[in-house]
Amino acid sequence: MLIAGIPLGFLAVFYFYPLMKIFALSFMPEGTLSLVDLHGLVSTSYYLKTLWFTTWQAALSTILTLVVALPGAYVFARLRFPGKTLLQSLTAIPFVLPSVVVAAAFHALLGPNGVVNTWLMNGFGLETPPIQLNHTIWFILMAHVFYNYTVIIRIVGGAWSRMQSSLTEAANMLGASPWTAFRKVTLPLLFPSICAASLLVFIFCFSSFGVILILGGPRYATIEVEIYRQAVHIFNLPMAAALSLVQICFTFLFLWVYTWLQRRTTVALYPESRRITQKRPTTIRDRCILGANITIMALLLGTPLLALVIQSFTAGDGFSLVFYRALLENPSQSIFFIPPVQAIGYSIGFALIALILSLIIGLLAATFLSQEKSRAASLLDPLFMLPLATSAVTLGFGYIIALDKPPLNLRTSILLVPLAHTLVAYPFVVRSVLPALRSMPKSLRESAVLLGASPVQTWIHVVMPIIRRAIIVGAVFAFTISIGEFGATVFVARPQTPTIPLAIYRFLGQPGALNYGQAMAMSTLLMLVTAAGFLFLEKIRMSHEGEF
Amino acid sequence: MEAPREVILPGDGFFYFSEEVIPMNRRILTVLILAVSLSSLTGCSRENTTPGIETITVMTHDSFSISEGVVADIEKDLGIKIRFLKSGDAGAALNQAILSRANPLADIFYGVDNTFMSRALEADIFVAYESPLLSSIDDSLKLDRANRLLPVDYSDVCLNYDKAWFREKATSPPARLEDLIRPEYKGLTVVENPATSSPGLAFLLATIGHFGQEGYLEFWKQLRQNDVLVTDGWEDAYWGQFSAASKGNRPIVVSYASSPPAEVHFSEKPLDDAPTAAVLGPGTAFRQIEFVGIIKGTANVELARKVVDFMLGRKFQEDIPLQMFVFPANTSAQLPPVFERYARLAEEPVLIDPELIAKRRSAWIDSWTEAVLR
Numbered sequence: 001m002l003i004a005g006i007p008l009g010f011l012a013v014f015y016f017y018p019l020m021k022i023f024a025l026s027f028m029p030e031g032t033l034s035l036v037d038l039h040g041l042v043s044t045s046y047y048l049k050t051l052w053f054t055t056w057q058a059a060l061s062t063i064l065t066l067v068v069a070l071p072g073a074y075v076f077a078r079l080r081f082p083g084k085t086l087l088q089s090l091t092a093i094p095f096v097l098p099s100v101v102v103a104a105a106f107h108a109l110l111g112p113n114g115v116v117n118t119w120l121m122n123g124f125g126l127e128t129p130p131i132q133l134n135h136t137i138w139f140i141l142m143a144h145v146f147y148n149y150t151v152i153i154r155i156v157g158g159a160w161s162r163m164q165s166s167l168t169e170a171a172n173m174l175g176a177s178p179w180t181a182f183r184k185v186t187l188p189l190l191f192p193s194i195c196a197a198s199l200l201v202f203i204f205c206f207s208s209f210g211v212i213l214i215l216g217g218p219r220y221a222t223i224e225v226e227i228y229r230q231a232v233h234i235f236n237l238p239m240a241a242a243l244s245l246v247q248i249c250f251t252f253l254f255l256w257v258y259t260w261l262q263r264r265t266t267v268a269l270y271p272e273s274r275r276i277t278q279k280r281p282t283t284i285r286d287r288c289i290l291g292a293n294i295t296i297m298a299l300l301l302g303t304p305l306l307a308l309v310i311q312s313f314t315a316g317d318g319f320s321l322v323f324y325r326a327l328l329e330n331p332s333q334s335i336f337f338i339p340p341v342q343a344i345g346y347s348i349g350f351a352l353i354a355l356i357l358s359l360i361i362g363l364l365a366a367t368f369l370s371q372e373k374s375r376a377a378s379l380l381d382p383l384f385m386l387p388l389a390t391s392a393v394t395l396g397f398g399y400i401i402a403l404d405k406p407p408l409n410l411r412t413s414i415l416l417v418p419l420a421h422t423l424v425a426y427p428f429v430v431r432s433v434l435p436a437l438r439s440m441p442k443s444l445r446e447s448a449v450l451l452g453a454s455p456v457q458t459w460i461h462v463v464m465p466i467i468r469r470a471i472i473v474g475a476v477f478a479f480t481i482s483i484g485e486f487g488a489t490v491f492v493a494r495p496q497t498p499t500i501p502l503a504i505y506r507f508l509g510q511p512g513a514l515n516y517g518q519a520m521a522m523s524t525l526l527m528l529v530t531a532a533g534f535l536f537l538e539k540i541r542m543s544h545e546g547e548f
Numbered sequence: 549m550e551a552p553r554e555v556i557l558p559g560d561g562f563f564y565f566s567e568e569v570i571p572m573n574r575r576i577l578t579v580l581i582l583a584v585s586l587s588s589l590t591g592c593s594r595e596n597t598t599p600g601i602e603t604i605t606v607m608t609h610d611s612f613s614i615s616e617g618v619v620a621d622i623e624k625d626l627g628i629k630i631r632f633l634k635s636g637d638a639g640a641a642l643n644q645a646i647l648s649r650a651n652p653l654a655d656i657f658y659g660v661d662n663t664f665m666s667r668a669l670e671a672d673i674f675v676a677y678e679s680p681l682l683s684s685i686d687d688s689l690k691l692d693r694a695n696r697l698l699p700v701d702y703s704d705v706c707l708n709y710d711k712a713w714f715r716e717k718a719t720s721p722p723a724r725l726e727d728l729i730r731p732e733y734k735g736l737t738v739v740e741n742p743a744t745s746s747p748g749l750a751f752l753l754a755t756i757g758h759f760g761q762e763g764y765l766e767f768w769k770q771l772r773q774n775d776v777l778v779t780d781g782w783e784d785a786y787w788g789q790f791s792a793a794s795k796g797n798r799p800i801v802v803s804y805a806s807s808p809p810a811e812v813h814f815s816e817k818p819l820d821d822a823p824t825a826a827v828l829g830p831g832t833a834f835r836q837i838e839f840v841g842i843i844k845g846t847a848n849v850e851l852a853r854k855v856v857d858f859m860l861g862r863k864f865q866e867d868i869p870l871q872m873f874v875f876p877a878n879t880s881a882q883l884p885p886v887f888e889r890y891a892r893l894a895e896e897p898v899l900i901d902p903e904l905i906a907k908r909r910s911a912w913i914d915s916w917t918e919a920v921l922r
Contacts, residue, residue: 103784103788104787104794111797112797113796114795134777213744214779214783219921235643315816322817333616334614334615334616335614393640396644401647411648494634495634506610510873511786511793511824512810513793513816515814516793
């Protein structure tokens, strides 16, 4: 119970307390319950439709992401090929990009005057652009796959890479075709991690905001979008709070079902070193799979990213560094000017603090959940995940009214940025580590205890090496989430210490080609920082011989 | 699984197993040290409050900007330190000011506009201040008779068009709102959603002022027939759909009268002419006025007043155009050359009583949504 104390305390102070405060203020402005502003919630079918749309687009996005990314997870988990780490770091990049920037990249590729349409129109002599994705559900789905591809790759791939090959080999020996062996042996063993990854993707899409607003256009609204409209533009706090509650309750429900499912599907497995599970693609089948996946990644992830990089280096008609040079200058002498190196520094600083906090809280929570079999734990698991699905504006407003007195006078503290990032990031650590902890055979730990190791020793020498890979996966998530976070950062960051995404939005706030170009240059730097962070964390992992 | 390298006997300590663990720990240590030093570094730059020097906190929105030199001048003149807090877009920042009224976050709020003005006044978060500098401010901008909110800058929300596009197609650019519903302008316009965007709301108000509360919906229904595109924010409209600034194919966009000078000022190479132009004929634009106010409950009313005076004074006002691309409210402020040359103000812009806006805003937005989006 002591282990659970720290994560629960963190949640209580930085999540439940502010949330309670804002709900109390919204529903009981004068101290008594007043629900007059809520009649719109039930008097029209609008909100019901919004809830339905939110759910089905999230479900469809999750399924599509799974279909596209599962073969990719296989490639990264089981095959060894040159350039693999670099390719893996590429898949991590979309995750951090602000939605305005992603929208710009997609427009540059698939917009009415984009590369593909221009090419098709010239090639086939068409009058109108054949691809009309703007403000359609297809654009939303595509962006969700683009963003979440990496979640499946990392979580499912992580589990797949430590799965013993002997099991499928045995199935093959007993006459099963590769497909049957995959369906009957591999898939059931992967099921817990597929569930965990799908759940994260689903929650992300369920609370999708920027993608819906920008790529979907005003005809589509998720609950999150509606909360923002009610809270900021209409200032109907009761409605915003009620919708937040609906969002939280639904998420809790999904999480609870998931937790229940996961507890029933986890099988204990002896983990295998990657040196044994990974092989070079020698068979034709493996080569085809590898080729097809690299093509998918290049098309889905590579081309939009490349479009951004090209835009950042193109001024007028040719190659130019003018946007990068402009990043270093402050011609208007603005007091809010931030040299790119400093914005990168703040981003990395916040990300490292968030990473450490998330690891501490996430590991403790996961350890607790893996040991506890009680009914309380089955409720705590979904509880730990809730911050992931809570509207940033609701929580941000909660901070304003809750954290306003010492010792918690943090409203304008610089610490609020990494704290807010931790709140979104540590659930990823939990979800990456928990399947690894649960699938670890009890006997390993028991033998250590039997041989006289203390609990701490057991943890350091037995548990830690086995879940190290999962920890690194969680760390990469925490780092990338913090680097890319925008929705909460915009509320809590101080103007003199902006992160890279905030700097990008500043440039996009005013007209002028130079501003746009600088936003693209800054986005390119954001990609570089992300890839570098990923490679650094990978290096820590790879420096270990006995790695699982 | 690899065989354990050495057997641990009961009672044996840490040493046996550690050869594999140490490099990891060392690396984690490096990361930790790096992080802690970074965090202490950022911690240091956090607050340079010198004891004995009063700090005035100015709460504002994301788009606010000002020169270092001007801030240094206020700080020197008044012997104070100015701290800025940015809290999201104009609506989000104001709401946070209202939510924190029991324990204010700041002394001054900069950037309540006339569409949000009544919300701010109803919440009663500002104290009145008769600044002596009000005499040099254009009377048409003073909307709060009690002077709780003082006009500080303004701009006109209007249509912008892509000059090259219209030159190439040899069609005339739009001159009036009615032009947008003519067949030759089918599929050319992109506007922002008034429910989620402040220029979007301002443009809706322009149409309400021009066509009247009875006629504006008819205009919008016809605009819908004419294939108008609606985006949720200015960024997507301008950077995603407007042909002059993106790969989009819409040559008409709702933006600001000061966008053309911004296009010249922020061009990648020097331009002789703006690539875009603003439509500023009578009754086509909405004048958006921004106000500054002293937040109720400040401990430093006297100092806050001096800072407000400074903001309405010439030095600050002349800095406004190139920082925020809006017009200064002080009539004696000199405009910079790029504004003199490329920026025009709307003739007879639409102005709607802020109280009427506050009262009807939701209903107007709902009817608009019904007519244009559903």
